[in-house]
Amino acid sequence: xxxxxxxxxxxxxxxxxxxxxxxxxxxxxxxxxxxxxxxxxxxxxxxxxxxxxxxxxxxxxxxxxxxxxxxxxxxxxxxxxxxxxxxxxxxxxxxxxxxxxxxxxxxxxxxxxxxxxxxxxxxxxxxxxxxxxxxxxxxxxxxx
Numbered sequence: 664x665x666x667x668x669x670x671x672x673x674x675x676x677x678x679x680x681x682x683x684x685x686x687x688x689x690x691x692x693x694x695x696x697x698x699x700x701x702x703x704x705x706x707x708x709x710x711x712x713x714x715x716x717x718x719x720x721x722x723x724x725x726x727x728x729x730x731x732x733x734x735x736x737x738x739x740x741x742x743x744x745x746x747x748x749x750x751x752x753x754x755x756x757x758x759x760x761x762x763x764x765x766x767x768x769x770x771x772x773x774x775x776x777x778x779x780x781x782x783x784x785x786x787x788x789x790x791x792x793x794x795x796x797x798x799x800x801x802x803x804x805x806x807x
Contacts, residue, residue: 671717676739684709684759685752685772690723690736691744702744705734708772710759751775
């Protein structure tokens with residue numbers, strides 16, 4: 664069993680970004696046609712992630728020509744060249760199967776927004792504010 668686990672760890676891809684259900688992704692897939700190989704981009708919303716380890720898969724859905732198209736990709740597949748996250752979605756479910764029944768604007772997912780986190784060095788960005796803080800601190804700590 665340890666040999667199997669070691670093989671699974673060595674085969675796991677670490678170059679792919681972390682994404683969740685609801686995110687809009689561009690999956691760059693290698694397509695082999697005869698002797699030629701090209702990269703095809705499949706852009707859509709992730710409606711589910713399934714499995715664990717090397718057998719982990721994710722489903723991407725897009726609407727092309729008024730018809731919904733879904734594709735299931737193995738996460739650790741060598742056929743996936745890269746994955747780009749174009750939009751982060753704000754959803755409250757792990758599986759977004761309800762999107763299959765929705766059309767148009769009702770099939771949209773809100774964008775996830777992150778609050779800007781400030782570090783203590785960024786709080787006083789005005790030069791006047793920094794000078795007043797430094798002046799008041801110097802007078803209070805100096806003794807004659």
